[in-house]
Amino acid sequence: MDDFFGIISVIVFGCGIYGFYAYIQMRRDGHINATLLLGKDYTEQMCKDKEAYMQKAVPAVLVFSIVATLYGAVDMFHYFVQPIMLIDVIGMVVFLIMLVWFMVYTTKLKNKYF
Template sequence: MDESVFGFVSIMAFGCGIYGLYAYIRMKMDGHINETLLLGKKYSEHMCKNKEEFVKKALPAVLVFGIVTTAYGVIDMIHCYVKPIQAVDSAGLVIFLGMLVWYMVYTTKLKNKYF
């Protein structure tokens, strides 16, 4: 596969991570649910049975998502654009994918409980 595709993926991961960190800060400050990261199209914030508790339980997951995704994006950009670091990049990918699965399972359970 072309190297530019991998570089694009690293930039997308970095951007998603930054958005996750932004969403965490916004949720912490204003208490509103970030529908993009946590709910999807079928749900809206006003449908939540206990918004405060949902936000309290979702905040750590959003923070972990933001940190891990940003870190993986940086590692992958270094690997693609600066210096190949295959072992670190591969380990980062495994951690990133594991976190992504955990995040999806955890937030789905939250949705099922509070919506």
């Protein structure tokens, strides 16, 4: 069972790294990362005010990426190197709160700008 949770930590870490990649790409080329922010029912062309959307969504992607990467690293350390139960549990709670906040926040942005 520990191997399963260890794999989850690698996935969370990978999501954080992908979030950094998406953040850099959005800052560089100004296009909305559809995979991370929009989903299958929306396209960038449907956005009513792309500049305002990007101004609010891009910082949220950065914050989510930082938290996901840090938690993934802590969780991998916990499962593969040395058990640090208290820090791992605190990191998991912070990550889950951040995940829910990110989903709610980006959904509200989609409802407002699409």
